[in-house]
Amino acid sequence: MEYLTIPGLAKPVSRLMKGTDYFKHDSYEIAAANMDAFLSIGGNAVDSAHIYCGGQSEEVLGRYMKERGNRDQIVILTKGAHHDRNGPRVTPEAIRHDLNVSFERLQTDFIDLYALHRDDPNVEVGPIVEALNEPIRAGTVGAIGVSNWTWRRIWEANEYAAANGLAGFTFSSPNLSLAKANEPFWAGCVSADEETCSWHEQTQLPLFSWSSQARGFFTGRFSPDVRDDADIVRVFYSDANWERLRRAEQLAREKGATTIQIALAYVLNQPFPTCALIGARSQEELRSCDEGSKIRLTREELAWLDLRMESA
Numbered sequence: 001m002e003y004l005t006i007p008g009l010a011k012p013v014s015r016l017m018k019g020t021d022y023f024k025h026d027s028y029e030i031a032a033a034n035m036d037a038f039l040s041i042g043g044n045a046v047d048s049a050h051i052y053c054g055g056q057s058e059e060v061l062g063r064y065m066k067e068r069g070n071r072d073q074i075v076i077l078t079k080g081a082h083h084d085r086n087g088p089r090v091t092p093e094a095i096r097h098d099l100n101v102s103f104e105r106l107q108t109d110f111i112d113l114y115a116l117h118r119d120d121p122n123v124e125v126g127p128i129v130e131a132l133n134e135p136i137r138a139g140t141v142g143a144i145g146v147s148n149w150t151w152r153r154i155w156e157a158n159e160y161a162a163a164n165g166l167a168g169f170t171f172s173s174p175n176l177s178l179a180k181a182n183e184p185f186w187a188g189c190v191s192a193d194e195e196t197c198s199w200h201e202q203t204q205l206p207l208f209s210w211s212s213q214a215r216g217f218f219t220g221r222f223s224p225d226v227r228d229d230a231d232i233v234r235v236f237y238s239d240a241n242w243e244r245l246r247r248a249e250q251l252a253r254e255k256g257a258t259t260i261q262i263a264l265a266y267v268l269n270q271p272f273p274t275c276a277l278i279g280a281r282s283q284e285e286l287r288s289c290d291e292g293s294k295i296r297l298t299r300e301e302l303a304w305l306d307l308r309m310e311s312a
Helices: 025-040 052-068 092-106 125-138 151-163 194-203 230-236 239-255 259-268 283-292 299-305
Strands: 016-019 045-047 075-080 111-116 141-147 169-173 207-209 274-278
Touching (some): 016 025, 025 052, 025 283, 052 092, 092 125, 111 125, 125 141, 125 151, 141 151, 151 169, 151 194, 239 259, 239 299, 259 274, 259 283, 274 283
Parallel strands (some): 016 274, 045 075, 141 169, 169 207, 207 274
């Protein structure tokens, strides 16, 4: 397993991050077994959120760490200040509320990586950065970041932080995958486009990609005439993505890998630091991700996969 170093955080962060958006109380043993298997291959970073499964994700993770006595082995990434039915709630008050609830659910007094789950461009960045620096000063949060923010808003927030002697955002978590999204999965979601990737390469700000394997688009289950998953059809069905799939299949044959492993390698071989959030729920899927994380791709291969070159 490879790891990243995140400014402000003492622990290294595994480049594969275990998704927990399916962790529920009634399937605790499955979640615990998945966590055990993830740790056994060297993974240590776990992604959760205040809203996942109505809070059960954080509660199950907290129970798991308490029962196993392994809190010190795990890097917790959790998120807060998601919008609700009344609209955006990216405010200092919502941040403080959600963070305190997350501490209780996770049964810990320290969260390694804390991120805002959505953005509200109508809110000034200053009060947001100020609020997120409170737990850093208190020693209860290691590093702060964002999920589904544009690079321009991140840059603006970090400029404010630098000008005021505050900690800025040290990671961003948009969607990044070989298959390019036609439109957002959910309102307010951000996918990393070419401009975003160029900015990450310039700044070397780590990117934690959700839906890093395009929600199964590269598993072989989907084809232009298979249209039983409306969300996948809406978001990923396009002529360009079918060509990316074809090229991934070709490169997989050449490298003795599977197509979905090539899709994962695409994320992990970007010219800037990346982690891939994975949804592996079985030993086979976890092993596939572990093997895929070790595949090396050249910049020419990346460009060819992404249709920016005619040959690798």
